[in-house]
Amino acid sequence: MDHVVPTGQGGGADRGDRQDPEGSEDRRDRTGRGDPADRIDRADEKEHAGREDRGDSSGAWDDGLIARRAIEEAAAEAGVGGVEKRAQPTRIPAPLAYDGPLRSRLDALRELVGLSRARLDSKTLSEAGRVLDESAARRRLSGQHTVVAIAGATGSGKSQLFNVLAGVTISETGVRRPTTAAPIVCSWSDGASGLIDRLGIPGRLRRRPLQSAEAEALLGGLVLVDLPDHDSAAVQHREQVDRVLALVDAVIWVVDPEKYADAVLHERYLRPMAGHAEVMFVVLNQIDRLPEEAADLVLDDLRRLLDEDGIALGEHDEPGATVLALSALTGDGVGELREALGQFVAERGAAARRISADVDAAAVRLRPVYATGRRSGLSEEAREEFTARLADAVGAAAAGEAAERAWLRNANRACGTPWLRLWRWFHGRGEQVPTGRLGQRTQADEESTARQRVEQAVRRVSERASDGLPTPWAQAVREAAVRGSQGLSEALDELAARAGLPPGRPPRPGWWPLAVLTQAAMTLLQVVGGLWLVGQIAGVMAPNLGVPVLLMLAGIVGGPLIEWGCRMAARGPAKRYGLEAERRLREAAAGCGRARVLDPVAAELLRHREVREQYGRVVGVGAGPR
Known part of the structure; x- marks a missing residue:
């Protein structure tokens, strides 16, 4: 692995040589005893070693700042007679604060993940979980600092630009590739230790820029990270780039005239990060190698490619990526970048914008599992259709017809002539009379339990309820319906026996006794008329055929007429009796189907509605997508 060059040195020996006092003295002679950068670098190393020996990881950031101040104070004390001064305590910066809309979106995303864990796999929710974890971690750290990474391809000059911005040679540059082997960080102010710890950059790779009031005023709060090449041949270098890019607040992409259209850069990084345009700088470096008109053409083509990638360009005070052209070698355009970067850092909004863009990206990835753009749910029509199908399966209509026939048979028995009933009894001997429950359980018995x-x-009903739902939720709805259908046929079979007609004869209306008495009177007239005629034939009574014949005719004609009238009058009550029996059976079947199937399906649909509303809050709309 390449060694990082200490502050103020273009190339240095291994730091382990410093354990040799004579070697250290030789190096001081070679580099010059008056070189402050070398002394600062050695003080930085000693301070870091001392902190590691003490196991102190909670103090001020070990970036060489303590060593620098110690040297400056020692020099000042020597100038005023060596009066000892005590170092001022480091002020802990205030943590980052998110505004109301972003907090609401994060809360909604957290609620969304919680509601979805039982329905979605961990891989689908991993990106949303990462955003929540990183947003919480970033919120606990300094809100006065902005972490900006400089990323680029091999030979783009990003390390050279890093050194120019720092005002001192920190990151090694050269023709050997890859040159930058590990991220190097440089901070312009105190209090960034937590942020740098989060990046996983050790103390030996933490530096301070050249101290100046102008730089402090312009870039105060900036934490600049020089990354390895994103197209490095070393896999671990690319892994470090991807890891740090996921944690920084903003990124400066450095491209050169030869690789600005590189497919790897655009397809692997720029295009997927199109939603992060507001926290992105795209810098065309090495314009000193191009004629002026050629530099303009290349810059215009770069803007065109960024537009095709979906990256909004921050032109005319519009939010978007800042695109600049410069030369880190000659310094042309560096001042413009430094000014834009200073204004960007001074706004103190990059971290929140980065988190907001991460939430947007997570929402886009989750959209297929929460929203399809179609209306979904269990309509009233689907419920009624399901109830009708269950009623048909349980034989509700057939049971109602059987109940109606039973009521009519009972009316015929009660109001029919004795001779007709005797004839029916004679022909129906040995047959079971299908009354009550037996009348209900005929052919419908086979159909009601038909699986x-x-x-x-x-x-x-599961297909209609899941229609329009994203795949995971549609699957959950179908599974809920299948679970509810287990044992449903048997339950409906038992239900048909309990909810059908009660055993015995159907109830009789109030006019039945009068009809029965009238029919009995007609029979009595027939009997009286017949006995009268027999008496006349036997000579017991005086001959008079008119009266007995009239009595017999009245009884013979009146009986069937009364039976017919009762049958007509019984049709209405019989119909109502059958409909009531059918209604009870339909309601019982509907209640069983609702408890076993519709309610679990509705619960899944309600859960999807809740997550859809939460997803709507995540994407920043008032109502969830339909």
Whole structure:
């Protein structure tokens, strides 16, 4: 691995040589005893070693700042007679604060992940979980600092630009590739230790820029990270780039005239990060190698490529990526970048914008599992269709017809002529009279428990309920319906026996006794008229055929007329009796189907509605997508 060059040195020996006092003295002679950068670098190393020996990881950031101040104070004390001064305590910066809309979106995303864990796999929710973890971690750290990474391809000159911005040679540059082997950080102010710890950059790779009032005023709060080449041949270098890019607040992409259109850069980084345009700088470096008109053409083509990548360009005070052209070698355009970067850092909004863009990206990835753009749910029509199918499966209509026939048979028995009833009894000997429950359980008994009809009804309602839902939620709805259908056929079979007609004869209306008495009177007239005629034939009574014949005719004609009238009058009550029996059976079947199938399906739909509303809050709209 390449060694990082200390502050103020273009190339240095291994730091382990410093354990040799004579070697250290030789180096001081070679580099010059008056070189402050070398002394600062050695003080930085000693301070870091001392902190490691003490196991102190909670103090001020070990970036060489303490060593620098110690040297400056020692020099000042020597100038005023060596009066000892005590170092001022480091002020802990205030943590980052998110505004109301961003907090609301993060809360909604957290609620969304919680509601979805039972329905979605961990891989689908991993990016959303990462955003929540990183947003919480970033919020606990300094809100006065902005972490900006400089990224680029091999030979783009990003390390040279890093050194120019720092005002001192920190990151090694050269023709050997890859040159930068590990991220190097440089901070312009105190209090950034937590942020740098989060990046996983050790103390030996932490530096301070050249101290000046102008730089402090312009870039105060900036934490600049020089990354390895994103197209490095070393896999670990690319892994470090990806890891740090996921943690920084903003990024400066450095491209050169030869690789600005590189497919790896655009397809792997720029295009996926199009939503992060507001926290992105794209710098065309090495314009000193191009004629002026050629530099303009290359810059315009770079803007065109960024537009094709979907990256909004921050032109005319519009939010978007800042695109600049410069030369880190000659310094042309560096001042413009430094000014834009200073204004960007001074706004103190990059971290929140980065988190907001991460939430947007997570929402885009989750959209297929929460929103399809179609209306979904269990309509009233689907419920009624399911109830009708269950009623058909349980034989509710047939049970109602059987109840109606039973009521009519009972009316015929009560109001029919004795001779007709005797004739029916004679022909119906040995046959079971299908009254009450037996009348209900005929052919419908086979159809009510038909598993095929029940399964078809469940399958149909699950398809209609899941239509338009994203795949995971549609699957959850279908599984809920299938679980509810287990044992449904048997339950409906038992229900048909309990909810059908009660055993025995159907109830009689109030006019039945009068009809029975009238029919009995007609029979009595027939008997009286017949006995009268027999008496006349036997000579017991005086001959008079008119009266007995009239009595017999009245009884013979009146009996069937009364029976017919009662039958007509019984049709209405019989119809109502059958409809009532059918209604009870339909309601019982509907209640069983609702408890076993519709309610679990509705619960899944309600859960999806809740997550859809939460997803709507995540994407920043008032109502969830339909």
